[in-house]
Amino acid sequence: xxxxxxxxxQHPGGTTGAQLDQVERSLIDASARTPVLFFxxxxxxxxxxxxxxxxxxxxxxxWPTFLEDCSWLTxxxxxxxxxxxxxxxxxxxxxxxxALWILARLCRVLLPRPGSLVAAGxxxxxxxxxxxxxxxxxxxxxxxxxxxxxxVFGLMFVAYSVIAVWGIVLxxxxxxGHVYISVWYLVGALFWFPWLVGGINLLINNGTGVSQAxxxxxxxxNILSLWLGAxxxxxxxxxxxxxxxxxxxSYNLAAxxxxxxxxFSVWGGVQRLIGAPVPAWMITVSIVSxxxxxxxxxxxxxxxxxxxRGDFNLVYHSPTIRFAFFGAIAYTLxxxxxxxxSFRDIGIATQFSWFRAGVDGFFLxxxxxxxxxxxxxxIIPRLVGCEWLSAxxxxxxxxxxxxxxxxxxxxxxxxxxxxxxxxxxxxxTDNTNAIADFMLSVNAFxxxxxxxxxxxxxxxxxxxxxxxxxxxxxxxxxxxxxxxPTLFEPxxxxxx
Amino acid sequence: xxxxxxxxxxIFASFAAAWLGLIVASETQIGVLQPNVNxxxxxxxxxxxxxxxxxxxxxxxxxxxxxxxxxxxxxxxAAADIARQWGTRRTEPLDYLYSDGAVLxxxxxxxxxxxxxxxxxxxxxxxxLSDAQWHYRHLYNPRSVVxxxxxxxxxxxxxxxxxxxxxxxxxxxxxxxxxxxYGYEVVPTEDARALVxxxxxxxxxxxxxxxxxxxxxxxPAK
Numbered sequence: 248x249x250x251x252x253x254x255x256x257q258h259p260g261g262t263t264g265a266q267l268d269q270v271e272r273s274l275i276d277a278s279a280r281t282p283v284l285f286f287x288x289x290x291x292x293x294x295x296x297x298x299x300x301x302x303x304x305x306x307x308x309x310w311p312t313f314l315e316d317c318s319w320l321t322x323x324x325x326x327x328x329x330x331x332x333x334x335x336x337x338x339x340x341x342x343x344x345x346a347l348w349i350l351a352r353l354c355r356v357l358l359p360r361p362g363s364l365v366a367a368g369x370x371x372x373x374x375x376x377x378x379x380x381x382x383x384x385x386x387x388x389x390x391x392x393x394x395x396x397x398x399v400f401g402l403m404f405v406a407y408s409v410i411a412v413w414g415i416v417l418x419x420x421x422x423x424g425h426v427y428i429s430v431w432y433l434v435g436a437l438f439w440f441p442w443l444v445g446g447i448n449l450l451i452n453n454g455t456g457v458s459q460a461x462x463x464x465x466x467x468x469n470i471l472s473l474w475l476g477a478x479x480x481x482x483x484x485x486x487x488x489x490x491x492x493x494x495x496x497s498y499n500l501a502a503x504x505x506x507x508x509x510x511f512s513v514w515g516g517v518q519r520l521i522g523a524p525v526p527a528w529m530i531t532v533s534i535v536s537x538x539x540x541x542x543x544x545x546x547x548x549x550x551x552x553x554x555x556r557g558d559f560n561l562v563y564h565s566p567t568i569r570f571a572f573f574g575a576i577a578y579t580l581x582x583x584x585x586x587x588x589s590f591r592d593i594g595i596a597t598q599f600s601w602f603r604a605g606v607d608g609f610f611l612x613x614x615x616x617x618x619x620x621x622x623x624x625x626i627i628p629r630l631v632g633c634e635w636l637s638a639x640x641x642x643x644x645x646x647x648x649x650x651x652x653x654x655x656x657x658x659x660x661x662x663x664x665x666x667x668x669x670x671x672x673x674x675x676t677d678n679t680n681a682i683a684d685f686m687l688s689v690n691a692f693x694x695x696x697x698x699x700x701x702x703x704x705x706x707x708x709x710x711x712x713x714x715x716x717x718x719x720x721x722x723x724x725x726x727x728x729x730x731x732p733t734l735f736e737p738x739x740x741x742x743x
Numbered sequence: 744x745x746x747x748x749x750x751x752x753x754i755f756a757s758f759a760a761a762w763l764g765l766i767v768a769s770e771t772q773i774g775v776l777q778p779n780v781n782x783x784x785x786x787x788x789x790x791x792x793x794x795x796x797x798x799x800x801x802x803x804x805x806x807x808x809x810x811x812x813x814x815x816x817x818x819x820x821a822a823a824d825i826a827r828q829w830g831t832r833r834t835e836p837l838d839y840l841y842s843d844g845a846v847l848x849x850x851x852x853x854x855x856x857x858x859x860x861x862x863x864x865x866x867x868x869x870x871x872l873s874d875a876q877w878h879y880r881h882l883y884n885p886r887s888v889v890x891x892x893x894x895x896x897x898x899x900x901x902x903x904x905x906x907x908x909x910x911x912x913x914x915x916x917x918x919x920x921x922x923x924x925y926g927y928e929v930v931p932t933e934d935a936r937a938l939v940x941x942x943x944x945x946x947x948x949x950x951x952x953x954x955x956x957x958x959x960x961x962x963p964a965k
Contacts, residue, residue, distance in 0.1 A: 455770070506757075
């Protein structure tokens, strides 16, 4: 836990500062290797599992009779299981792993006791596994992203405490001086997460009817926009300057973005209940906060843009930048679409439809997952000591997930629009048969939801290729390090 | 400058403000609701009914019904919920006093169920909804009663057994391909009976005392 300078062997004379930095970085990477790779590999396992479940769910919409005789695999259980796995299995584990590595690098402190982090990660995985079995066996709680039973969150909390304590230790022992903006976001995320999850568990257990629903909706929004939002933005703020080799364009803008983000983001969420019997002021507050979120969204967008300016050609070369760039644009778009769907007149149609799944997917997949892939492409070579084997694999992965996520999300948004607007009015003048009129809305969304199923073809290809590539890296079967990092196209001299 | 305490204070305060102002405030506003009591008629609404309907609600949540079915009726001016005969008035927080927030639902893939158990007039085309047998048949094979339904069948909520002595009162009257072999019957499990009892208990058409309803809906923004 001591600051690195004391651990760094002092080379007698002739050692330049740059070389010392190099040694320090590799010591930090060595301390982070086991836990971060452990978090990443288990996260990838959950990512693949949730893709499979998502595929089964899509088949079930197409053919409701598919696997219908097994209560464990009924639609109403697979959907919450998939959401919880995607959030707690994939996104949170990948996010925590990345956050720990970046914090260690930026604070320039060795990760203390990596073994305890592996144990915490293992406990977290056990919790996710138990929670999944609980949902599938009918012990879910019915709240989005909160379906795991309470005791599962208890286990997760124990695991998380260890992680958070080491996060704080890293921060407290950091090298004196300027605290980089990524650290703000990551420390914020690490602090907000337990309050978000712990506090809401208390409220949902002790609340009354509609106030539970309010708490649930607020949680579902903030676990995406606050927890994943802060992690993702912090990681992008790290990756873009690192790869482009330029400092953040405006530090004041970054600070403004962070504070407006942390103040406004938290008031959102209740707009998910537009139309439901909720006191009107709560919905209004959330809509206002989502409008105000445009300020931080605009500041980070502008800041990324100007930091990248002149280096946009890196999108064609660097895998990390391409994924991070995709994620950054997705973040901006996701917030704009969230806003459009939150206006009362539109929300009355789009809430309680597939539209919500589309917006959530925008945050979880198009933004956060892409940023995590970017981070993995950057971090893993530094941990295993070799470079990614094949640029073609990375290309396949990128186009697979970019088309897959993008197509699925667009289809879900359109399905929601079609479904919600059909449900706003009665279409048959002869209204004796209410079922036939309702079926019009079902038939309106079905083509889009079926179309969404096609997205699983590129998604599966992309993710399987990435999983294979990751496995090769774990086995140290990459290109030797010391050479140039694996790029889509070699950089021309002087192009940068 | 020492930015660290400031950073922590800001991270803490921004979250705490929203937590208290939005989430705890909602509980303090909704948690204090009291049932409507009409002393002249000796009528109380809503009533906290436990027992089999409570169990049924747990079954409803355990099978994730709320992923496709909501339980709230939107205002007449906003949407066609009332025209669809999903209810006679918009629902209010008071209607959920003894319910679980999860039943409000996530997506309207299927129709709203707020008032699925409400009394239907003799000549109503929705009269079948008051019939437990219809619900059993629907759960057993949705497409046997609603053509083109995308709902999954819940056959695991039933078991087929040999008729011993008399046919069970609960035995489901199935037709077509679903008809059990001669001498056998399909009976709902305890869970299915609880679920159907819960569905038939869903009735939020009771008139609300106006002042309370208005107060809950338009409480002063703090």
